[in-house]
Amino acid sequence: MDLxxxxxSFIRDLPNIRKQTFKKLTIILAFQKAAMLALHKRASNWLTSTEEVLALGQLQQLDLQLLQRQVEEQKKGKNRSRAQLQVGAQKTQAKEAQVAWQxxxxxxxQLRRLGVEARKQERLRxxxxxxxxxxxxxIPPEDYDPIPGPKTEPGFERGGFERGVSEREPEPGF
Structure with missing residues (x-):
């Protein structure tokens, strides 16, 4: 007996170690424990995803318009003489801030409504x-993947849209 x-000894035992380690179930469980997503995940609800993308696109357009307005105002401001004051400048700024806030x-x-609808669809699934x-x-293939909410979709950044709302709980087993 070799103590x-x-x-x-390690090289001698290596084939047995490989046989015991690299089994299909071991690999699957390793991916599940690592919480990695499925490789071939389908878009589960194209309607919700489309509405979400459109809502985020509208927000980006509004941001772009606001920035363009600010740039144009700066250009106009450079051409005016310092002796001339703009009448009602505070009212204009307040109005723009109100429009941006609205x-x-x-x-x-809209994102909140999308989230409510996604959670409802997930409960039904x-x-x-x-x-x-x-x-x-x-079980039909379309019911394999969970329906993600607007916050769990890729591309959504947490920037304070929904304050006070807790993270989604992990999906319990069936």
Missing amino acids: EYNMA ATNQVRR KKRVRALTRAGNP
Whole structure:
């Protein structure tokens, strides 16, 4: 009996170690433990995703318009003499701030509605899967992937849109 485990012993045992380590179930569980997403994940709800992209596009357009307005005002301001004052400048700034705030609130409300709808669709999907599982019927492929909310979609950055709303809880098992 050899009490010393050296490089030769390791190389001798390497094929057995590989057989025990690289099994299909071991690899699958490693990916699940690492919380990695499926490689071939489909877009689960194209309508919600489309509305989300459009809402974010509108927000970007409003930001662009606001920046363009500011640039034009700066250009106009350079041409005026210092002796001339703009009458009602504070009112103009307040009005622009109000318009920008209203646009932000509109996009925020739209994202909130999208989130509510996505959570509703996810609850219905879970009920369908539970019912099919209990009945012993196969689950259709479109019900495999969970329906993501607007905050879980790629491209959404947490920038304070929804203050006070907690993160989504992880999906419990069926």
